[in-house]
Amino acid sequence: MGARSASSLGISKFCEQVVVFVNAYLMLHRRNRLACIGMHSGKCKVLYETPGFFQADAKQAFDPTLSEPIGAKLVRSIKQLAEEEHNGLPSEPVPVPLSAALSMALCQIQRARRGSSLQNLAPRILCLHGSPDPPAQYIAIMNTFFSAARNDVLVDSCLLGMQDSAFLQQAAHITGGCYLRPPRLDGLLQYLLSVFAVDRFSRQFMELPQSSGASENNAGAAEQPAAKSGMELLLEQQGAMMKLMMKQMETLATRVEVAEEAAAKAVS
Amino acid sequence: MQNPYFSFINYLETLPPIKIDKLYESHWTCQAVFRSLPPVAKQYVLRLLYVDHGFPESTFKSWIAKKSISKHDAALASLARLRILVSSDRQTSPESTYKLHPSFQQQLRHGIAGSAPPPIAELPPAAQSSAPTAESLDKYAMNHWERLLLFLVGSSRPPTTIGISTLKSKLNVKILYQSAGLMAAEGDSSAITDQGFQFLLLDMQAQLWTLLREYITAAERDGGVEVAAVISFLLQMAFQQPRQPYSCRDLTPGHQRVVADLAQLGILYLYQNGSRVWYYPTMLAGSLSGSLAGTPVSEEGQGYLLVETNYRVYAYTNSPLQIEILNLFARPDYQLPNLYVATITMKRVRAALSSGISADQIIAFLQQQAHPHVAHRTPVVPETVADQIRLWETDMLRVKNTPAYLYESFPSPNAFATCVAFAEANGALLFQDPVKQYLAGWVARHHWSRSRASVKCGLLAQGWVARHHWSRSRASVKCGLLAQGWVARHHWSRSRASVKCGLLAMLASALCFGIKPHWQMVCILSHMEHTYITTLCAG
Numbered sequence: 057m058g059a060r061s062a063s064s065l066g067i068s069k070f071c072e073q074v075v076v077f078v079n080a081y082l083m084l085h086r087r088n089r090l091a092c093i094g095m096h097s098g099k100c101k102v103l104y105e106t107p108g109f110f111q112a113d114a115k116q117a118f119d120p121t122l123s124e125p126i127g128a129k130l131v132r133s134i135k136q137l138a139e140e141e142h143n144g145l146p147s148e149p150v151p152v153p154l155s156a157a158l159s160m161a162l163c164q165i166q167r168a169r170r171g172s173s174l175q176n177l178a179p180r181i182l183c184l185h186g187s188p189d190p191p192a193q194y195i196a197i198m199n200t201f202f203s204a205a206r207n208d209v210l211v212d213s214c215l216l217g218m219q220d221s222a223f224l225q226q227a228a229h230i231t232g233g234c235y236l237r238p239p240r241l242d243g244l245l246q247y248l249l250s251v252f253a254v255d256r257f258s259r260q261f262m263e264l265p266q267s268s269g270a271s272e273n274n275a276g277a278a279e280q281p282a283a284k285s286g287m288e289l290l291l292e293q294q295g296a297m298m299k300l301m302m303k304q305m306e307t308l309a310t311r312v313e314v315a316e317e318a319a320a321k322a323v324s
Numbered sequence: 325m326q327n328p329y330f331s332f333i334n335y336l337e338t339l340p341p342i343k344i345d346k347l348y349e350s351h352w353t354c355q356a357v358f359r360s361l362p363p364v365a366k367q368y369v370l371r372l373l374y375v376d377h378g379f380p381e382s383t384f385k386s387w388i389a390k391k392s393i394s395k396h397d398a399a400l401a402s403l404a405r406l407r408i409l410v411s412s413d414r415q416t417s418p419e420s421t422y423k424l425h426p427s428f429q430q431q432l433r434h435g436i437a438g439s440a441p442p443p444i445a446e447l448p449p450a451a452q453s454s455a456p457t458a459e460s461l462d463k464y465a466m467n468h469w470e471r472l473l474l475f476l477v478g479s480s481r482p483p484t485t486i487g488i489s490t491l492k493s494k495l496n497v498k499i500l501y502q503s504a505g506l507m508a509a510e511g512d513s514s515a516i517t518d519q520g521f522q523f524l525l526l527d528m529q530a531q532l533w534t535l536l537r538e539y540i541t542a543a544e545r546d547g548g549v550e551v552a553a554v555i556s557f558l559l560q561m562a563f564q565q566p567r568q569p570y571s572c573r574d575l576t577p578g579h580q581r582v583v584a585d586l587a588q589l590g591i592l593y594l595y596q597n598g599s600r601v602w603y604y605p606t607m608l609a610g611s612l613s614g615s616l617a618g619t620p621v622s623e624e625g626q627g628y629l630l631v632e633t634n635y636r637v638y639a640y641t642n643s644p645l646q647i648e649i650l651n652l653f654a655r656p657d658y659q660l661p662n663l664y665v666a667t668i669t670m671k672r673v674r675a676a677l678s679s680g681i682s683a684d685q686i687i688a689f690l691q692q693q694a695h696p697h698v699a700h701r702t703p704v705v706p707e708t709v710a711d712q713i714r715l716w717e718t719d720m721l722r723v724k725n726t727p728a729y730l731y732e733s734f735p736s737p738n739a740f741a742t743c744v745a746f747a748e749a750n751g752a753l754l755f756q757d758p759v760k761q762y763l764a765g766w767v768a769r770h771h772w773s774r775s776r777a778s779v780k781c782g783l784l785a786q787g788w789v790a791r792h793h794w795s796r797s798r799a800s801v802k803c804g805l806l807a808q809g810w811v812a813r814h815h816w817s818r819s820r821a822s823v824k825c826g827l828l829a830m831l832a833s834a835l836c837f838g839i840k841p842h843w844q845m846v847c848i849l850s851h852m853e854h855t856y857i858t859t860l861c862a863g
Contacts, residue, residue, distance in 0.1 A: 079436045080373075085368055127437075235606055250371040258363045261392035 065216070065241045071134055074184065075127035080253055082106065082126070089162050092130060093157050094137045097150035100157040102164070103133040138285040151190035155224070158183075158200040158211075165209055177258040179209045180233070186216030189223045197223050205231045212252055216241060234264050334362045336535065336555075337405045344407050346552045348428045355408060356559040358432060365399035369408065373432060374837040378412045378421030411765065445571035451597035456604065458567045461593055465606035468590030469528070470645045476501055476520055477648045493584035495539070504538040518680035524649050525689045527683060532608060535589060539855065553578030557586075565608035569595065569602040627694045631668075633706040639664040640695060652676050654684050668709065671714050682715035 084090050089106040102125065158181070165179040181204065190197075204211055204227070213224035215237035228235035238247045254262055334342065336357065348352045358369060368384060388396040400422075403409040408428055411420045447455055456464070456754075475497065498514060499509040506520035523531060536558070544551045557579050564570060572583060572594075583603050586592045593604040623781070628646065630638040637654050639646060640663055647664050649655075653676040654666035676686065687710050694704045703710065734740040747753040 080370060083358060083436060084370075086359060246371075246374060248714055249373065250367075253370050254367055255363065258367055260394045261364055261389055262367060262387055263389050 065244065067134075067138070070216075070244070071131050072127075073248065075130055075157055076245055077248040077253070078104075078126060080249055080251060081109060084253065084255065089168070093127075093164075094134060095152050095154065095157040096140075097140055098153060099140075100153050100160055102160070103137065104130045106208065108179065118136075118238070151192065152187045153193075154183075154185075154190055155185075155193040155196035155200055156301075158197065158204075162200060162204060162207065165207070179207075180256065181209060181211045183211065183213040183224055183227070184216060184254055185221055185224060188219065189213055189221050194223075201227045201230045214238065214244075214247065214252060216244075332533075332558075333357070333402075333406070335540070341407055343429065343552065345425075347555060348425060348431060350556045350560070351431040352560040352563055353556050354428050354431040355435045356562050357408070357428075358729075360410075361406075362395070362399050362402055365403050368399055368403065369670045372424050373429065373436070375761070376423075378423035380421050428741040443570075444565065444568045445602055446568055447602070448600075450596075451595075451600075454597065455569065456593060456595060461567050461604055461608050464593055465590050465608050469608060470643060472497060472590065473524065473531075474515055474645050474648070476506060476524070477645070478516060493588045494582075495585040495588045497588065498568075500535060500538055500542065503542055504534060507653055521652060521676070521681055522685060525685045527692055528608070532589075532591070539585065539589075550578050554582050557582045561605055564605050564609070566607055568606045569604055570591070572601040572603055627692070627696060627699055629690060629693045630695050630698055631690055631705050631709055633708050635709055635712075637666045637668060637690075638668065646693075649689075652681065668713070670716055673713055674720065677717055677720055683713045686713055721759050783787070 078090065078092070081090060091105045092103040094101055094103045161181045165177075165181075165191040168179070169177055201211065209231065209233045210233040211224070212233040213221065213228060213235045215221055215224065215235075217237075220237055225235050227233060234251060236247060236251055238244060251264055254264060339347075348357075358366065361369065368387070370527070371387070372379070384400065385393070385396060400409065404411075408425050409422045410425055411422050424432075432554065491690055498507065501520070501768075502509060502514060504523075506517060507514045508517045508522050509675075523534060526534070542555055543554050551577070552826070565738075572580060575583065583592055587594045587603065587610075587849060591606060591608045593606050595602045595604060628640045630640075632638070636657075637650065639650055641647065642662060642664070647659075650656075650664065650666050651672075653668060653673050655669045657665040657667055659665075673683075673686070687705055691704045698704060730741065734743070744753065744756050
């Protein structure tokens with residue numbers, strides 16, 4: 057997942073640290089693969105994909121980009137994205153398409169699952185997020201979290217700003233992921249390496265830092281009604297549908313009754 | 325035969341520190357070693373990677389959940405064995421702290437910051453037309469490997485590789501087999517040994533690794549090729565794409581010799597066009613790099629065997645090697661162009677068992693090579709067949725021999741009881757007879773049992789009673805010794821810098837074992853108690 061901005065860090069420094077993290081992640085295991093999705097106002101895009109992301113065992117044809125450093129590729133596409141943003145887009149800030157990016161990530165994971173002969177993928181989504189939550193996408197985002205939980209995908213989040221994101225705290229809560237807002241961004245890499253590089257298998261054994269524990273709990277408590285309302289909203293919608301159906305059934309039944317009565321009368 | 329699943333990392337652990345330090349000068353080695361660490365150890369390394377000062381052990385412990393402290397111990401132990409974690413000097417700080425091996429840290433940082441896979445060479449257009457395709461490479465590798473194994477069975481000559489003037493290999497497959505104990509020389513000819521038969525039943529990865537390990541040890545012994553060069557090349561290969569060309573031009577002379585030798589084993593394919601030479605890692609290299617990087621590669625769709633409940637084996641193959649292997653434990657029935665039918669019979673299986681192959685090896689082989697149509701079934705090999713093979717094996721093992729020591733003529737019933745209790749507590753007791761006061765103990769546990777902090781040894785030997793205690797604490801080693809007729813008591817204390825050794829005690833104990841004392845033994849003793857004991861055992 058991409059970040060929109062890293063206010064106090066500077067985009068180039070941020071990129072460097074992310075690239076190092078990506079390299080470290082790929083180095084952890086030879087089967088580790090990843091796709092980076094960047095999002096910016098109104099749009100999201102796959103920035104980088106490990107070759108053979110969708111087919112683990114495919115015999116690859118000769119591809120000169122195979123030997124290109126990952127960092128160069130990633131930085132290039134991030135720059136491209138930034139340029140697109142500068143060129144001719146509305147000047148007023150548009151909310152980030154977080155839900156779209158999350159769904160895109162889920163789709164990628166699904167594709168990777170289908171393409172690979174290995175059934176034991178342990179997928180994770182890591183959101184490096186520095187923008188305010190887009191409230192208008194509340195339901196869409198919650199839906200992506202629920203489907204992630206259903207598909208056994210963890211959603212980890214690393215917040216880059218000074219604000220906590222209620223949405224992503226929810227994500228960590230629902231999917232069993234890890235949520236962290238580093239107090240100092242210049243040590244971002246250390247946080248990435250020591251918390252977010254921990255794979256799902258090792259999480260059984262390792263204590264992940266609970267640095268935002270208190271605020272998470274508070275925020276979690278504060279957000280609980282909101283989450284409920286989201287669920288309720290869904291339930292309400294379903295309830296309304298059910299009611300409608302029940303009504304239709306009833307009218308159908310009465311109609312049948314009326315028809316039967318009429319038939320009985322006609323016979324008599 | 326050593327454990328065939330002995331992995332690369334175990335091999336590294338046995339190397340002396342100087343060699344390990346030298347290996348960590350290449351960032352490919354560091355990355356490959358990093359990949360093969362246990363998961364928790366990997367996380368430790370990542371956390372320490374950009375930290376320059378050391379951490380005390382308590383910090384590491386705080387990272388791990390309380391219930392999985394065993395993982396922590398295993399991780400730290402493996403990191404220490406590989407010298408990735410070095411503990412700082414105790415004198416400078418009160419608590420010993422751990423930090424990463426400096427050159428390992430530097431190389432890993434380097435690898436992580438700008439790592440690109442080793443560059444794939446681009447063939448000039450003139451060479452492209454005659455360059456080998458992926459299919460032809462696979463075919464070549466399989467053929468080559470099969471002929472290597474057939475040579476082991478004795479039905480063909482060793483395969484030759486395409487000769488390339490600049491890269492001459494001195495590797496002799498026959499000698500390699502012999503030094504691995506797979507073949508034994510008998511006059512001019514050589515024949516396959518029992519170990520060789522077991523070797524044939526292993527999967528390809530284990531076979532490859534067995535040969536390579538032998539190659540590395542041979543390199544070390546003869547001093548022909550630098551061991552570090554072999555290992556660093558192998559590890560670099562783990563990051564290369566199979567079936568892609570790599571240029572030989574940039575290689576060091578040491579690496580070039582390794583390339584030539586590996587081409588002999590079919591792991592690499594050499595391709596020459598004009599004056600330039602490229603090497604292609606074949607699929608053998610691909611399966612090897614999986615094991616180098618710590619994950620076994622499963623080969624799918626390679627099986628060819630169907631086993632029926634009536635002991636019939638249908639092998640969809642016409643390869644002489646596979647037929648040869650089947651014949652180890654099955655009676656040939658028919659051979660059709662693409663099918664070979666055999667029956668598993670008691671006679672054949674017994675012959676195989678008596679040549680050292682175990683029932684589990686046979687069953688594992690039948691499972692591994694199962695045809696894709698039956699591979700998904702559980703069990704792959706019908707239970708009746710598997711059970712019968714195991715029964716045939718247990719039939720042969722009705723009487724089990726255990727090497728043992730017999731103690732007799734105890735001076736008093738009390739001494740006998742103490743000894744039995746001690747042997748029982750250490751799991752060394754095999755047999756006891758209270759009436760005749762006989763006691764038999766396991767040879768392996770005969771001389772010592774060792775706990776973390778202390779080594780105690782209780783010993784009663786034939787004809788006389790000797791009692792021997794060692795207790796070892798951090799600073800001192802004490803040795804109390806009571807021998808027949810006389811009492812010798814000796815203490816020696818050991819500090820970090822100096823080892824003092826009581827020669828008298830040595831002589832006394834050597835005498836009670838009936839061994840002529842050697843100076844060498846004394847030296848060994850001063851270094852490591854249990855080496856000394858094993859020497860005595862051997863004596």
